[in-house]
Amino acid sequence: MLVKEAIPQQINDKAGRRLDGSEIRIAASSDLSIDGKLTETWLLATDKRLVVIGCNGQGPDVLHDYDLSAIKQVTCDSQIGNGFLDAVVDGQTVTLLRYSSAQMRKFGAVAKQLDALSKGDEPKPDPEALPKRCPKCNFPLEQDSTVCANCTRKHQVIIRLLQYAKPHWKTGLFVLLLILGDYVLRLLPPYLQKVLVDDIIIPRKSDLLLPVVITLASAGLLAMFSSMIHGRLGAWMGSRITHTIRMALCEHLEKLSVSYFDKRQTGAVMARVNQDTAELQRFLADDIYFFIGNCFYLIGILAMMLHLNWKLGLVALIPAPISAFMTLKVMRGLRRVWRRFWHRRSRFGAVLNDSLSGVRTVKAFAQEEREAARLTAKSGDLMVAAAEAEATWALLVPSFLFVMGSGAFFIWYFGGLQVIDDEIKLGTLMAVLMYSAMLAQPLTIVIRLSDWLGRVLAAAERVFEIMDTPIEQPDEKKAVRMPDIRGHIEFKDVTFGYQPHNPVLHNITLDVQPGEMIGLVGHSGAGKSTTINLICRFYTVQEGELLIDGVNIKDIHIGDLRSQIGIVPQEPYLFAGTIAENIAYSKADADIEDIIRASKAANAHDFIVNFPDGYETQVGERGQGLSGGEKQRIAIARAILHDPKILIMDEATSSVDTETEKQIQEALSRLVKNRTTFAIAHRLSTLRNADRLLVLDHGKIAEMGTHDELLEKKGVYYKLVETQRELAQMKVVDG
Amino acid sequence: MDESMLSSQELAEERRKAADEAAHVRYLNPGDFIVFEQDGVFRLTLPDDRTYLKFSAYRTFPLSMPEKYISLRSDMDEIGMIRDLSDFDKGTQQIIRELLNRRYFVPRVLKINGAKERYGGMVLDVETDRGRKLIITKSLHESLSENAAGRCFITDVEGNRYEINMDDESSAEVVTWIQQRI
Ligand SMILES: Nc1ncnc2c1ncn2[C@@H]1O[C@H](COP(=O)(O)OP(=O)(O)O)[C@@H](O)[C@H]1O
Numbered sequence: 001m002l003v004k005e006a007i008p009q010q011i012n013d014k015a016g017r018r019l020d021g022s023e024i025r026i027a028a029s030s031d032l033s034i035d036g037k038l039t040e041t042w043l044l045a046t047d048k049r050l051v052v053i054g055c056n057g058q059g060p061d062v063l064h065d066y067d068l069s070a071i072k073q074v075t076c077d078s079q080i081g082n083g084f085l086d087a088v089v090d091g092q093t094v095t096l097l098r099y100s101s102a103q104m105r106k107f108g109a110v111a112k113q114l115d116a117l118s119k120g121d122e123p124k125p126d127p128e129a130l131p132k133r134c135p136k137c138n139f140p141l142e143q144d145s146t147v148c149a150n151c152t153r154k155h156q157v158i159i160r161l162l163q164y165a166k167p168h169w170k171t172g173l174f175v176l177l178l179i180l181g182d183y184v185l186r187l188l189p190p191y192l193q194k195v196l197v198d199d200i201i202i203p204r205k206s207d208l209l210l211p212v213v214i215t216l217a218s219a220g221l222l223a224m225f226s227s228m229i230h231g232r233l234g235a236w237m238g239s240r241i242t243h244t245i246r247m248a249l250c251e252h253l254e255k256l257s258v259s260y261f262d263k264r265q266t267g268a269v270m271a272r273v274n275q276d277t278a279e280l281q282r283f284l285a286d287d288i289y290f291f292i293g294n295c296f297y298l299i300g301i302l303a304m305m306l307h308l309n310w311k312l313g314l315v316a317l318i319p320a321p322i323s324a325f326m327t328l329k330v331m332r333g334l335r336r337v338w339r340r341f342w343h344r345r346s347r348f349g350a351v352l353n354d355s356l357s358g359v360r361t362v363k364a365f366a367q368e369e370r371e372a373a374r375l376t377a378k379s380g381d382l383m384v385a386a387a388e389a390e391a392t393w394a395l396l397v398p399s400f401l402f403v404m405g406s407g408a409f410f411i412w413y414f415g416g417l418q419v420i421d422d423e424i425k426l427g428t429l430m431a432v433l434m435y436s437a438m439l440a441q442p443l444t445i446v447i448r449l450s451d452w453l454g455r456v457l458a459a460a461e462r463v464f465e466i467m468d469t470p471i472e473q474p475d476e477k478k479a480v481r482m483p484d485i486r487g488h489i490e491f492k493d494v495t496f497g498y499q500p501h502n503p504v505l506h507n508i509t510l511d512v513q514p515g516e517m518i519g520l521v522g523h524s525g526a527g528k529s530t531t532i533n534l535i536c537r538f539y540t541v542q543e544g545e546l547l548i549d550g551v552n553i554k555d556i557h558i559g560d561l562r563s564q565i566g567i568v569p570q571e572p573y574l575f576a577g578t579i580a581e582n583i584a585y586s587k588a589d590a591d592i593e594d595i596i597r598a599s600k601a602a603n604a605h606d607f608i609v610n611f612p613d614g615y616e617t618q619v620g621e622r623g624q625g626l627s628g629g630e631k632q633r634i635a636i637a638r639a640i641l642h643d644p645k646i647l648i649m650d651e652a653t654s655s656v657d658t659e660t661e662k663q664i665q666e667a668l669s670r671l672v673k674n675r676t677t678f679a680i681a682h683r684l685s686t687l688r689n690a691d692r693l694l695v696l697d698h699g700k701i702a703e704m705g706t707h708d709e710l711l712e713k714k715g716v717y718y719k720l721v722e723t724q725r726e727l728a729q730m731k732v733v734d735g
Numbered sequence: 736m737d738e739s740m741l742s743s744q745e746l747a748e749e750r751r752k753a754a755d756e757a758a759h760v761r762y763l764n765p766g767d768f769i770v771f772e773q774d775g776v777f778r779l780t781l782p783d784d785r786t787y788l789k790f791s792a793y794r795t796f797p798l799s800m801p802e803k804y805i806s807l808r809s810d811m812d813e814i815g816m817i818r819d820l821s822d823f824d825k826g827t828q829q830i831i832r833e834l835l836n837r838r839y840f841v842p843r844v845l846k847i848n849g850a851k852e853r854y855g856g857m858v859l860d861v862e863t864d865r866g867r868k869l870i871i872t873k874s875l876h877e878s879l880s881e882n883a884a885g886r887c888f889i890t891d892v893e894g895n896r897y898e899i900n901m902d903d904e905s906s907a908e909v910v911t912w913i914q915q916r917i
Contacts, residue, residue: 036840038866080797081896082840092774093789100840102893131893 001125003028003110011042014060015051022046025117028110030099032082034063041097043085043110045117052096064096074114076107078502085111104499106130157460164241165284171237178230179293185223187300190434192216194308197427230289238285246277249463255471258538262498272462279459287452291445298442305435308428315414316436319406320443326403327447330396335451337389344385348378404440411436472537472558479557485564485645486549487514487676489535494544496534504530505699507544514645515674519681519690521717526696528680532648535678536565548646566644568671570652570680572635576620579608582634586642594641601670602637603663604630628652629660636667647672649679651686684724693717763807763815765823770830777830779807779814787814792834798886805831842868844889844899847906856892857913863897870897879913 004027007015015024026045033039033054041063042053050071052064070090077084085096085107099107109129116123165172192212200208250273261269305313355362355371362371415429473479491510497503505527512518520528533539534546537553546553548561566586574582583598584590595615599605607630611617619626619634626634632652639647649668665685672679672689681687688707695703695710695717702716710717770779770790780786787809795804795816802820806813820828842863849860856878859870872878873892880888887899887910901907 032840032865036836036842036865038842038863038868079838080840082837084837093776095775100893100895102891102895 001127002026002113002123003106003126003129005029005130007042007044010060011044011053011055014053014062015042015044018051018062018065019044019046019049022048025123026110026113028106030085030097030103030107032098032100034095034098036082036098043097045114047117050096050114064094068114068118071114071118074111074118076104076111078104083107087114102131104502157457157464160464161280161284161460164244165237168237168240171233175230175233175237175289176292178226178233179289180296182223182226182230183293183296183300185219185226186297186438187304188219189216190431190438191304191308192219193434194425194427194431197430198425199427202426234289235285238281238283238288241284242277242281245280245463246273249273249277249467252467252469252471256466256469257472258533259498260469269466272466276459276463279456280463283456283459287456291449291452294442294445298439298446301435301439301442305432308432308435309415309418309424312411312415312418312424312429312432315410316407316432316439318410319403320439323400323404323440323443324447326400327444330400331444331448331451334389334392334396337385337392341382341385341389344378344382348375348382351375351378401440404443405437407436407439408433476557476559478555479560480551480555481557482549482551482560482564485561487645488512488547488549489646489676490545490547490550492545492547494534494541494546496530496539496542498530498539503699505534508701509544510694510701510704512676512678514676516691517672517677517679517689519679519687519693520696521681521687521693521720522696522702523720527699528696529650530699531694531696532650532678532680535646536567536648537561564645565648566639566642566646566675567648568632568635568639568650568668570650572631572638574619574626574631574634577618578613578616579611579619579634580615582619583637583641585638590641595637598637598641599634601640602633602667604633604637604667607633629657629664632664633667636664636671640671645675647675647677649677651680651682682724684721687721695720761813761815763817765827767815768807770827772830777834779809781814790814790834791838792831793838794835797839798882801835802832805835807831841888842895842897844870844897844906846900846903847909850909850912859889859909861897868897879910 002025007027024044028043030041040055044051048068050066050068053060054063066089072088074087077086082100083104084098087094087096106129109126113123196212411433418424419426419429489512491508494508495503496505522528580595583595703710768779768781776789778786779790790809793806805817807815842865844861844863846862851858856872861868870891878890888896890896899906
């Protein structure tokens with residue numbers, strides 16, 4: 001399908017005459033006018049004509065009207081936040097329309113299709129061109145997402161949460177019963193005290209005293225045990241449920257594509273996993289029982305008061321509306337100041353982290369004082385926020401408590417009158433007083449329910465949002481299994497951009513035979529790493545095809561593919577653990593001799609055994625620091641052990657001493673044998689060894705051939721080598 | 736003392752010169768070039784008669800100095816930098832402003848008419864300097880960004896970016912409200 005959106009009647013009417021009724025092939029709306037106002041502009045094209053219609057205030061207005069044959073070359077001019085669709089009409093560049101970033105993808109496709117139409121070719125359809133919207137509510141969907149944030153409604157989140165709780169329903173029910181018992185028992189004391197006062201102490205019936213006191217004590221004891229048990233069980237159950245959710249989340253995170261992490265800061269993703277699951281944990285393991293219990297409690301207290309004396313019961317409720325109102329207001333106010341405090345605290349933390357992590361740079365530039373000043377400033381902000389929070393707290397809480405407790409005054413007065421008039425007994429008055437004092441806690445908690453639930457649901461929603469993000473290969477079962485890849489790699493007219501509207505590789509065509517070694521050469525930013533990213537299928541080819549042994553890489557089982565690709569990155573990442581574990585990272589079942597053999601082949605064995613802890617030396621985050629050359633050789637050993645069919649190598653640019661260099665080269669030459677190898681090459685020795693060099697320039701293939709052929713050609717490669725040679729000579733002179 | 740020895744100030748001067756030479760920043764002053772429109776595109780001609788058929792203007796400090804230190808470019812190459820647009824004649828100013836306007840599209844939210852939280856994100860009904868717009872954001876914490884200078888931006892679900900006018904009280908309030916929820 002070509003880009004064709006539903007055309008409003010008005011626009012259709014306006015265009016109708018100009019297009020004399022032929023079939024409209026392309027219809028695309030932009031959200032901007034040429035001068036950057038947020039109004040619609042429409043582009044309509046038939047096989048013959050093109051019109052652009054703007055909607056400026058007084059209805060539609062034809063801005064451009066051309067015969068397609070007059071148009072040569074339609075292009076997109078991407079700028080910051082917006083772009084322009086330009087065309088060359090009768091030798092002049094004309095800007096057809098302007099659009100915001102949201103529509104870059106769409107007009108990228110429109111440009112191509114218009115270009116084809118104007119040449120009289122059949123344009124290629126692009127199903128991804130139109131921004132996707134939720135079929136139900138028309139809410140725009142994210143690029144590669146199929147779930148609509150708008151449509152996953154709150155109750156669905158609750159249902160999903162409950163589903164995680166389902167396996168524990170028996171425990172849950174038990175906990176619920178215990179809570180019920182706990183709070184019913186807590187209702188007992190005031191009532192028993194009334195009995196004590198009215199029926200035992202005042203009438204002086206000593207024989208009943210002990211049994212009632214024992215009942216009172218056992219009620220307290222029972223409540224205590226029940227509270228302990230449901231607390232324990234609840235915490236266990238909540239933690240289990242959270243664990244299940246966290247496991248599912250982590251598992252999903254690992255399966256997400258590299259591009260997911262490109263768009264987001266790792267820190268933000270980590271915060272989600274940590275904080276949001278902690279929020280769920282707190283809720284499921286603790287808050288929810290507290291809340292349910294307090295609901296029972298509230299109902300029970302009200303029932304008891306009304307039962308004892310309905311008049312007094314109602315009197316006790318006089319301040320309730322005020323305290324409910326205050327709870328809402330006070331809590332909101334308090335939350336605001338505390339939020340500000342937390343926000344500043346995390347900012348202070350960020351600055352502290354930044355400044356301590358960069359301690360070498362700080363010291364090297366003698367900026368300790370400035371860093372200290374920066375921290376002092378943030379700490380000052382924090383102090384202000386903390387003081388404010390505490391001050392608000394100090395102000396609000398006592399007044400709040402006063403209002404909450406003011407029910408007692410009314411009870412004393414009206415109840416007192418009733419006692420004096422002999423309408424009720426003293427014990428009843430005291431019991432009602434005690435119940436009214438107990439009212440404050442459940443009342444505040446029930447009132448804050450909606451806030452509370454909102455926070456938990458938001459956390460749950462964020463967690464589910466990650467879980468709903470499509471993974472790299474959702475249809476693993478349909479994928480082509482390729483347990484034994486030969487290593488024949490073919491690029492067929494591949495065009496790729498990290499943002500689809502902004503290609504960084506253009507029309508790459510390349511055929512690499514199994515076992516061949518290709519050196520990738522080019523300026524920084526030329527697209528070398530991007531080429532490699534495509535072979536590893538970190539990103540998906542958008543146009544053209546990338547075939548491995550004749551199978552489109554999109555269809556190959558990702559596990560099969562990756563297990564046969566080995567990577568020696570420019571800056572190898574070592575995980576926390578021993579050297580041996582790091583070498584065996586891709587092959588956890590490797591035996592010791594395999595590891596040693598691989599290290600030997602990587603020329604790493606000798607320096608490893610020189611460490612006091614040998615292969616058991618701790619590396620990674622808290623471990624021993626390794627030099628660049630050492631890390632590289634460990635990465636090579638890792639790759640040798642992995643024994644990949646396809647080898648990807650990103651040569652380090654940093655220079656190492658000649659001896660290390662020689663060792664690395666030797667190791668590499670052992671590694672590349674009989675494997676299809678792509679190497680981003682900087683070193684002359686690697687360049688010479690490559691069967692073919694692929695010279696990239698601005699995402700296009702500039703030259704291809706062997707080192708000698710390309711030198712002879714005196715093209716881009718020749719210049720690159722010359723520059724490098726000059727640089728090398730400079731070093732010699734400097735050195 | 737050796738005659739050829741330079742004082743530390745002179746040395747500093749020498750070092751600066753060497754750095755300038757290496758950096759090759761070419762500042763263009765009024766009279767150093769002319770700009771004009773021809774066949775629907777803007778062109779720029781230098782005194783040595785070199786004409787750039789299609790040139791563009793980039794801001795180097797788009798946030799804090801929108802009309803200063805502007806880089807005039809032809810494709811990937813810098814033709815030169817101008818220090819302050821207001822030093823130039825009206826015609827030049829107009830053309831360069833037009834180019835800058837084309838390049839940068841960040842509508843400024845003047846006023847927030849209404850805001851509500853919806854399913855983890857926000858729906859904001861706003862008045863921008865480019866017209867009215869309903870901004871829909873996905874999640875709160877991924878849509879709001881603040882820079883060190885206190886400028887505040889909001890990114891909507893489709894990837895468009897808007898700057899929020901923090902001088903407007905109601906807008907600032909909404910931002911604070913969002914921040915408190917992050
Ligand atoms: N993750 C990414 N997201 C967006 N753009 C990227 C990303 N990685 C690289 N680029 C861009 O793609 C282009 C090619 O980069 P790259 O392939 O890394 O070049 P090289 O490896 O030759 O130095 C550059 O313009 C770079 O800015």
